[in-house]
Amino acid sequence: MARAKSLFHSANHAINYCARSIAKNAVKEQLREQGVRVSLVPIREITEKAQRYLANHPELYEQALERAKQMGMIEIREPIVTPDAKRSVS
Numbered sequence: 001m002a003r004a005k006s007l008f009h010s011a012n013h014a015i016n017y018c019a020r021s022i023a024k025n026a027v028k029e030q031l032r033e034q035g036v037r038v039s040l041v042p043i044r045e046i047t048e049k050a051q052r053y054l055a056n057h058p059e060l061y062e063q064a065l066e067r068a069k070q071m072g073m074i075e076i077r078e079p080i081v082t083p084d085a086k087r088s089v090s
Contacts, residue, residue: 011068011073011074014068014073014074015061015064015065015068015074016064017064018063018064018065018067018068018071018073019054019060019061019063019064020050020051020054021064022060022063022064022067023050023051023053023054023057023060024046024047024050026050026053026057027046027049027050027053028046031046
């Protein structure tokens, strides 16, 4: 049976998507705290603020990695161990 196509072509793409999403949500929350109706703010403005927020908070990439793992966007694979590698470790 054929596998369904993944939304993301790589783990990096999934992580970047999640990081941008987290940053956008943080910006929207800040706007709400300021009493601004988010629905009246242009998407372009939210995106620009989210990009700056993400640049200032690189730890969001770690959160994004965890979120991507939880959502099944990233498959965690065990490293391939060859017989030669086993002998060199011993």
